[in-house]
Amino acid sequence: MRMLITEGLNMIYKKDGKIALKDVNINIEKGEFAALLGQNGAGKTTLINILSGNVKKTSGKIYIGGYDLDKNELETKKLLGVVPQESGFDNFFSVEEVLKKQSGYFGIKRNKEYIHHLLNQLNLFEKRNNYIRELSGGMKRRFQMAKALVHKPEIFILDEPTAGVDIEMRHNMYDFLLELHKSGLTIILTTHYIEEAERLCDRIMVINSGEIVADEPKEILMDRFGREVRVSICFDGPVDAQEWESLKKFHAEVTHHNQIDFKVDKAKLPVLLNAIALKRGDFVDISIEREKLEDVYLQLIKSRKE
Ligand SMILES: Nc1ncnc2c1ncn2[C@@H]1O[C@H](COP(=O)(O)OP(=O)(O)OP(=O)(O)O)[C@@H](O)[C@H]1O
Ligand SMILES: [Mg+2]
Structure with a gap:
């Protein structure tokens, strides 16, 4: 009704x-x-x-x-x-x-x-x-x-x-x-x-x-809007941004001395995880977070202003 x-x-x-x-x-x-x-x-x-x-x-x-x-x-x-x-x-x-x-x-x-x-x-x-x-x-x-x-x-x-x-x-x-x-x-x-x-x-x-x-x-x-996920990976030792140049397209960003974050379309997640594992195997922690409503909302408001 x-x-x-x-x-x-x-x-x-x-x-x-x-x-x-x-x-x-x-x-x-x-x-x-x-x-x-x-x-x-x-x-x-x-x-x-x-x-x-x-x-x-x-x-x-x-x-x-x-x-x-x-x-x-x-x-x-x-x-x-x-x-x-x-x-x-x-x-x-x-x-x-x-x-x-x-x-x-x-x-x-x-x-x-x-x-x-x-x-x-x-x-x-x-x-x-x-x-x-x-x-x-x-x-x-x-x-x-x-x-x-x-x-x-x-x-x-x-x-x-x-x-x-x-x-x-x-x-x-x-x-x-x-x-x-x-x-x-x-x-x-x-x-x-x-x-x-x-x-x-x-x-x-x-x-x-x-x-x-x-x-x-x-x-x-x-x-519809929250297609991206944020992947954060912690390694056993320091992370060098240069080392990850080849994965730049996944918005690689060193966020702590031993942590690197990526933003990736959900569909590309397996490709990214494979590429990471090939580069370095010493990860000690990994978290995958879907976008929050807040991110979706900000995208919506921003796209209206452009
Ligand atoms: N009595 C009024 N006379 C003239 N303009 C008004 C009046 N009340 C609201 N407006 C205008 O209408 C627009 C919408 O205001 P409104 O109060 O509906 O916004 P809102 O989404 O509730 O915002 P907020 O999150 O700040 O509460 C604003 O530009 C406001 O200045
Ligand atoms: Mg109001």
Whole structure:
């Protein structure tokens, strides 16, 4: 089932004529966990703000859970839970009060147990009676997640949820998100931590200057662009760059006194390994690493600039 569709979505900010989104067509299936990657100013937050009804698009169509956003704003709001990049906080209410209030907007009553469950999962239960202004930055991010989930939406959209969150808490959040995903929730996440997308998401969308420049299952994207592997070999003694002149075409680079790295197309790996073994047999360690999503992402962004 298609959970989220945009058709020919365009956004031009009137104030300065800035084209923030250009013919954006995306199509997210139920249960997908998608990452939306892009540089500062690429248009991620603009897209999310349009989906959540906070910003009015210039043109195009949006369907959420089959509902046309222009005609059924209420229905689409119920289906979405959005953690915004920035938000004015309900500073003079306690955590639990805000969550109750938020439930009320959606006509949900007597859900204290669920609220407590969410707060427990997000390590905020102890803070339930504190004012929002008494929370730390990372706690506020987690509180925003609870607020976005309190009405049990079907699509969870998070705009840089882990920015400014410490490593341990970030990992807790990953577990939490993976649990939600397992339970069937459709999730869209923007992040500048590429390894986060690589670890969590099964689909990668890249937006560049308002245009979607890649939108594919992670594995396919990695196969298409991440064709190279990095081979690092450590020898029993020092490595002399000159000695490896003949393998220059494999991007040979001496990276430590006894280590040399190569970059090679996966298909050429046997040829390279043979050539190395013929040259020197005293290797003590070898590692072969496929390219990371980060390398693929940088290639994509770079190729757009050329
Ligand atoms: N209210 C606004 N009025 C005019 N221009 C805006 C407005 N909001 C955003 N923009 C512009 O639209 C473009 C996209 O901004 P957006 O906030 O969507 O980027 P982003 O991908 O979320 O970036 P970041 O990673 O920094 O959060 C930028 O050039 C930005 O300056
Ligand atoms: Mg943003």
